[in-house]
Amino acid sequence: MIPELSNGSVLMKDPQRVQEILQSMLKAGSNTLQVISDFDMTLTRFSYNGKRCPTCHNILDNSKTISNECRLKLDLRILSCLLQLDHLLETYYPIEIDTSRSVEEKLPLMVEWWTKAHDLLVEQKIKKDELAQAVRESDAMLREGYELFFDRLHEQSIPLLIFSAGIGDILEEVIRQANVFHPNVKVISNYMDFDEFGMLRAFKGELIHIYNKREGALFNTGHFKELRSKPNVLLMGDSLGDLDMADGVQDMKNILKIGYLNDKVEERKQSYLDSYDIVLVNDESLEIPNAVLHYLTSNK
Numbered sequence: 001m002i003p004e005l006s007n008g009s010v011l012m013k014d015p016q017r018v019q020e021i022l023q024s025m026l027k028a029g030s031n032t033l034q035v036i037s038d039f040d041m042t043l044t045r046f047s048y049n050g051k052r053c054p055t056c057h058n059i060l061d062n063s064k065t066i067s068n069e070c071r072l073k074l075d076l077r078i079l080s081c082l083l084q085l086d087h088l089l090e091t092y093y094p095i096e097i098d099t100s101r102s103v104e105e106k107l108p109l110m111v112e113w114w115t116k117a118h119d120l121l122v123e124q125k126i127k128k129d130e131l132a133q134a135v136r137e138s139d140a141m142l143r144e145g146y147e148l149f150f151d152r153l154h155e156q157s158i159p160l161l162i163f164s165a166g167i168g169d170i171l172e173e174v175i176r177q178a179n180v181f182h183p184n185v186k187v188i189s190n191y192m193d194f195d196e197f198g199m200l201r202a203f204k205g206e207l208i209h210i211y212n213k214r215e216g217a218l219f220n221t222g223h224f225k226e227l228r229s230k231p232n233v234l235l236m237g238d239s240l241g242d243l244d245m246a247d248g249v250q251d252m253k254n255i256l257k258i259g260y261l262n263d264k265v266e267e268r269k270q271s272y273l274d275s276y277d278i279v280l281v282n283d284e285s286l287e288i289p290n291a292v293l294h295y296l297t298s299n300k
């Protein structure tokens, strides 16, 4: 067994099954492996020094660049938008992680959250060239060990699909500024549509939220067809909706699912143990995915 799997933050319902999946994937070889990962709160930290870290959406909500400009212009309408975005987070995030509500009950409310937030962002007239500074000034942080994670996947030519219900333009900027946006990384997410003056006017394509990643995966069959020779999947997520991210994979042989349980641990522990092979509780690092990748690529 991988020694790191004995860490205190690691929970497994069936360690024997994890061992079998790992052995089967090792035998198949790392040239048959692809990684599919969620972004917010999976590749990025959930908290740092006791303070919540921002999601892609929050980076814009909290942006000093954007809000300072609004203040300078004394544009109260835009300032009120920023307050409304904060209010949306306070209203809808507790619903997202509420274990007493079913997915069916939450789904329309999640669509409502994403739609209202995107409408408010469009109202703010965000400029494309403000995004890099908003990310630079933000508290967004990739999890500890991210260089090793991204660099090893790149060196070993293992494709990494980042499948996010966040904002693709922001997510790309975060990994670009961290110097890990390597050519083996592909992103499926919500992308901004800018007008000819570089002003945000809409979001492109179908909305991706936390409960429709299956549709998103099936819509992107082209990507998965290209990876037909890679039927072994390491999946990483932080919500139960992330479990659908590999639904487009062609002729899957093995899948190892690693789930970060960041919040409401006691209420959600059992459902995570029932759904993910490895559950990482309050773990702000990529130590376990890195140990798994080290194991799977060690005999190449």
Ligand SMILES: Nc1ccn([C@@H]2O[C@H](COP(=O)(O)O)[C@@H](O)[C@H]2O)c(=O)n1
Binding pocket: 038, 039, 040, 041, 055, 056, 057, 058, 088, 089, 093, 096, 113, 114, 117, 118, 163, 164, 165, 166, 210, 239
């Ligand atoms: N207006 C919004 C909508 C969603 N979020 C959070 O973003 C996360 C989605 O991104 P993934 O990379 O995890 O797919 C989701 O968990 C929401 O909490 C937000 O902050 N603001």
